[in-house]
Amino acid sequence: MTEQISKLYPNGPLNTAYAQFFTGNSYLRNLISDPDINVGVGEVSFEPGCRNHWHIHHDGFQLLIVTGGEGWYQEAGFPARKLHVGDTVVTKDGVKHWHGATKDSWFSHIAITAGTPEWLVAVSDADYNALED
Amino acid sequence: MTEQISKLYPNGPLNTAYAQFFTGNSYLRNLISDPDINVGVGEVSFEPGCRNHWHIHHDGFQLLIVTGGEGWYQEAGFPARKLHVGDTVVTKDGVKHWHGATKDSWFSHIAITAGTPEWLVAVSDADYNALED
Numbered sequence: 580m581t582e583q584i585s586k587l588y589p590n591g592p593l594n595t596a597y598a599q600f601f602t603g604n605s606y607l608r609n610l611i612s613d614p615d616i617n618v619g620v621g622e623v624s625f626e627p628g629c630r631n632h633w634h635i636h637h638d639g640f641q642l643l644i645v646t647g648g649e650g651w652y653q654e655a656g657f658p659a660r661k662l663h664v665g666d667t668v669v670t671k672d673g674v675k676h677w678h679g680a681t682k683d684s685w686f687s688h689i690a691i692t693a694g695t696p697e698w699l700v701a702v703s704d705a706d707y708n709a710l711e712d
Numbered sequence: 713m714t715e716q717i718s719k720l721y722p723n724g725p726l727n728t729a730y731a732q733f734f735t736g737n738s739y740l741r742n743l744i745s746d747p748d749i750n751v752g753v754g755e756v757s758f759e760p761g762c763r764n765h766w767h768i769h770h771d772g773f774q775l776l777i778v779t780g781g782e783g784w785y786q787e788a789g790f791p792a793r794k795l796h797v798g799d800t801v802v803t804k805d806g807v808k809h810w811h812g813a814t815k816d817s818w819f820s821h822i823a824i825t826a827g828t829p830e831w832l833v834a835v836s837d838a839d840y841n842a843l844e845d
Contacts, residue, residue, distance in 0.1 A: 586719035587779065587798050610800050616773050618751065618824070620800070640749050644822065646720065665720050667743050667753070689777065691751070691824055 581606060581624070584647035585687035586664065590624040600698045602679075602707075603629030610689070617693055622646060624687040630679020632701045636670060639694015643668035643678065650686035651710060652678045653702075659710050662686070677702050681710075714739060714757070717780035718820035719797065723757040733831045735812075735840075736762030743822070750826055755779060757820040763812020765834045769803060772827015776801035776811065783819035784843060785811045786835075792843050795819070810835050814843075 581590045591608025594601065604626045611620035630651065643652070645666045652668050653659035655675040662668070662678075670676050672694065679702075680686035714723045724741025727734065737759045744753035763784065776785070778799045785801050786792035788808040795801070795811075803809050805827065812835075813819035 587777075610777065611775055611802055613802050615804050616775070616802060618775075620775060620777070620824070642744055642749070642751075642753060644720075644743065644753070669744055669746050669749060671748050689822075691753070 581626070582685050583624075584685035585622060585624060587646050588622050588687075590687075591622065594623070597631070600632045600634065601629060602632070602701050605629050605631070619692050620689065622687060622689050624685065625650065625680035627680050627684055628682050628707075629686075630702050630707060631677055633675055633677050633699040635673060635675050635697045635699070636692065636694045637673065637697055639692065640672055641668075641670040641693075642691040643670075644689040644691075646687045646689055648686040649681045649684040650679055650688070651681060652676065662688070675699065682708070714759070715818050717818040718755060718757060720779050721755050721820075723820075724755065727756065730764070733765045733767065734762060735765070735834050738762050738764070751824050753822065753824050755820060755822050757818065758783065758813035760813050760817055761815050761840075762819075763835050763840060764810055766808055766810050766832040768806060768808050768830045768832070769825065769827045770806065770830055772825065773805055774801075774803040774826075775824040776803075777822040777824075779820045779822055781819040782814045782817040783812055783821070784814060785809065795821070808832065815841070
């Protein structure tokens with residue numbers, strides 16, 4: 580069963596398109612996808628423990644607006660940052676990063692994305708489990 | 713007194729910078745403003761009856777995500793569209809439009825904006841009051 584934690588939307592459908600780039604189940608609600616607009620907007624909801632793989636946005640950026648629950652954001656070489664409702668994240672062109680839920684909470688964010696993603700290795704269980712909820 | 717209707721944020725400070733382009737009081741919370749990112753993100757909260765003037769985004773666009781209350785969006789030559797929590801709006805380059813609260817409700821939306829705005833005439837009381845709440 581999915582649990583709605585977003586303050587704005589019920590969880591979207593199971594995110595099968597990107598499942599290969601995630602550890603655990605996520606749900607994706609497309610919000611804005613328009614050929615005349617160079618950013619796409621969607622809401623991603625992560626079950627507890629779910630996170631995406633390390634990835635990079637090339638020739639673009641990603642902006643996150645947290646809409647529910649508690650999660651993590653980490654850029655390579657920096658400590659993970661705990662995220663709560665209303666927090667925002669700016670990921671600049673070329674920056675290696677990942678994001679996802681905490682071990683014990685669902686997590687939802689709006690993502691505003693430009694450019695082309697490059698997907699890298701998964702966040703290991705050892706690294707993820709070492710984060711302090 | 714301001715009334716928080718956004719599901720995500722308390723109202724930001726009184727929107728004095730753009731007050732000359734609004735009828736009524738609005739409140740603006742800056743969320744993302746970064747010289748390396750070609751869109752800005754903020755949440756605007758409108759008191760009941762408040763709306764912005766007709767305007768155009770040149771060499772850009774504006775995306776709205778409704779975060780609370782009830783409002784209106786209208787493009788020149790089309791009927792006004794009633795907006796509720798979770799609704800999204802895409803305003804393309806060069807399109808003349810306005811947005812704001814209904815007469816009886818506070819209204820909040822996130823705005824994702826690129827390009828340069830051109831501000832035009834106010835939405836007249838006659839036209840605004842003719843809208844059916």
